Amino acid sequence: MTDLTCAANAPGPDMFPSGRFTFQEFLGLERWIDGDVVRVRLRHRPELMNYIDSFHGGVLMSVLDAAMAGAIRAQMPGCSMVTIDMATHFMGSTRGEINAVGRLLKRTRTLCFCAADIYDEAGELIASATGSFKYRPAAAGAVQPTRE
Secondary structure, three states: OEEOOEOOOOOOOOOOOOOOOOHHHHHOEEEEEEOOEEEEEEOOOHHHEOOOOOEOHHHHHHHHHHHHHHHHHHHOOOOEEEEEEEEEEEOOOOOOOEEEEEEEEEEOOOEEEEEEEEEOOOOOEEEEEEEEEEEEOOOOOOOOOOOO
């Protein structure tokens, strides 16, 4: 299992060689590769909740997007990508920790098609998404993020 942690206080300078503080770090996402999927965990934080004290839908969509992008990076380390589209289905809500699983479904010459699901602490499915991403393979000699 390869760790791809993106928590605000977790990664060292080797994980983000540009020195930038990313949106995923701001959210406090923890990511790791587990076989052919990527898992993403997000713990409860009051500032990420909506007015009924459950995760805001935009936060859930960001977690799904991160899980799918992580699945691409797990298969093609160092590549860059942008989300072209994403279809999201909300089936529930939660206040506690959430866990997502992202999968790369198919890859063409320039596009990747992915899926991701979010589960609550009890293992209930609360959101699902599919997305397409335009990617560019890593340039020769590019700095690759690493994690010990």
